[in-house]
Amino acid sequence: MKMILDERGKKYILKEGQEFQSDLGIVTAEALLDAKIGDEVKSHLDHSFKIIKPNVNDFIDLMDRRCSILINKDIGTVLVHTGLGAGSRVVDAGTGAGAIALHFANVVGEKGHVFTYEIRKDFAEVAKKNIDSFGIDNVDVKNRDIKEGIDEDNIDLIFLDLPKPYEIFEDVYDSLNLGGYLVVYSPYVNQAEISYRVAKKLNFYNIEILETLERGMEVKQNGTRPKTRMVGHSGYLLFARKL
Numbered sequence: 001m002k003m004i005l006d007e008r009g010k011k012y013i014l015k016e017g018q019e020f021q022s023d024l025g026i027v028t029a030e031a032l033l034d035a036k037i038g039d040e041v042k043s044h045l046d047h048s049f050k051i052i053k054p055n056v057n058d059f060i061d062l063m064d065r066r067c068s069i070l071i072n073k074d075i076g077t078v079l080v081h082t083g084l085g086a087g088s089r090v091v092d093a094g095t096g097a098g099a100i101a102l103h104f105a106n107v108v109g110e111k112g113h114v115f116t117y118e119i120r121k122d123f124a125e126v127a128k129k130n131i132d133s134f135g136i137d138n139v140d141v142k143n144r145d146i147k148e149g150i151d152e153d154n155i156d157l158i159f160l161d162l163p164k165p166y167e168i169f170e171d172v173y174d175s176l177n178l179g180g181y182l183v184v185y186s187p188y189v190n191q192a193e194i195s196y197r198v199a200k201k202l203n204f205y206n207i208e209i210l211e212t213l214e215r216g217m218e219v220k221q222n223g224t225r226p227k228t229r230m231v232g233h234s235g236y237l238l239f240a241r242k243l
């Protein structure tokens with residue numbers, strides 16, 4: 001897969017065998033076919049474009065998405081706090097457009113696997129298309145209600161981003177490896193609180209609720225300071241471990 005970057009830093013995913021068009025001109029399909037990663041190509045209006053290999057973040061920024069997606073500050077917190085690594089097995093629900101599923105797949109690599117459940121057929125199809133386009137084959141997108149049961153066992157991480165996640169914590173416990181993590185993403189603190197109490201009752205260990213705040217800086221002529229605008233809230237993350 002190739003990405004094209006214009007002189008303003010705007011990026012686009014290239015469609016195989018097709019010409020590229022933007023307000024900065026047209027790059028022919030032939031020129032793009034010959035271009036390798038790192039090459040520069042010109043449009044008919046003489047603007048320059050660079051050919052880049054997209055990483056998982058570039059791809060997620062540009063992929064088809066029909067619902068809200070998890071943002072990097074929260075995805076990063078999940079990856080680091082669970083110590084996810086090559087070879088891990090992950091269950092994820094709901095998939096949505098597949099943002100965190102793609103990050104899980106990227107980290108667990110060829111020896112690991114991601115099983116992602118999505119109740120809506122249309123979303124499951126979009127996610128499958130996105131995951132296939134990214135060119136990985138360590139993800140199964142399952143068009144299923146995860147509340148009807150988790151098929152997999154020997155799982156290192158089960159990540160739930162859906163209403164009333166605590167309804168399936170018993171099932172989650174059974175599917176997890178010893179040392180495995182349950183992580184729940186909740187936009188509301190009361191959902192996170194119920195999840196905490198249910199996880200405690202079921203004998204999960206190391207239960208904690210985290211909120212990640214991220215503030216960007218701007219560098220200006222007069223000085224450097226935090227940006228005026230920031231993401232004020234996305235969600236709470238509950239971590240619980242089977243030990």
Ligand SMILES: C[S@@+](CC[C@H](N)C(=O)[O-])C[C@H]1O[C@@H](n2cnc3c(N)ncnc32)[C@H](O)[C@@H]1O
Nearest residue numbers: 069070094095096099100118119145146161162
């Ligand atoms: C906010 S979106 C998920 C975003 C996604 N986790 C990401 O990485 O961007 C929530 C998704 O959960 C799905 N969902 C809700 N209940 C579900 C269930 N019981 N089983 C599977 N998917 C479910 C919804 O259809 C929706 O697509």
